[in-house]
Amino acid sequence: EVQLLESGGDLEQPGGSLRLSCAASGFTFSSYAMSWVRQAPGKGLEWVSVIDSGGSSSFYADSVKGRFTISRENSKSTLYLQMNSLRAEDTAVYYCAKAPRVSAAPVDWGQGTLVTVSS
């Protein structure tokens, strides 16, 4: 059974940094692309970023480009999202999700971790 467990969400001040992690199990992590999708309170889903199976290619939404960095450690079956220069509008539940490849939509989802950016 695919399991994705996010962690690292917290309350952070504007301008601060956080690193989210997503521990994967139940599948061959190194064979799949991985994504981050977020949902602000009371709002819809927003795609944030995707990384290919090998970690060599990554892509970002304009809203986070230059501030967020997606990465992965295949030996540990773990996905990361380094979030810098945080803004209030980054407040959201962050989900990690598994996809067959970069050009395929997420299929399996974690339960999410809450990031709150506030002074």
Place this chain on the structure above:
Amino acid sequence: QTVVTQEPSFSVSPGGTVTLTCGLSSGSVSISSYPSWYQQTPGQAPRTLIYTTNTRSSGVPDRFSGSILGNKAALTITGAQADDESVYYCVLYVGTGIWVFGGGTKLTVL
């Protein structure tokens, strides 16, 4: 800026059929958009219903189906049930590794 459009809300009677759509602010949706559909209830993570236009995710009943209708992607629910009352999101691939979600359709079954 690519915008993915969905009906904000829709209602269907129990046992009825409803088709939700997913379009692009400019251009047409095609199979190369790899449209996918998700169901979400309050406080829960999204559940994948359909991916790559018309492939049902594991465990999804066959009353959920995906297609391309004209220049939009479509999710059809036949024989709607009370627990289908949810928010439905579509997502489209707009190229170069970029995906865009629609704003979601709140479906009411009454």
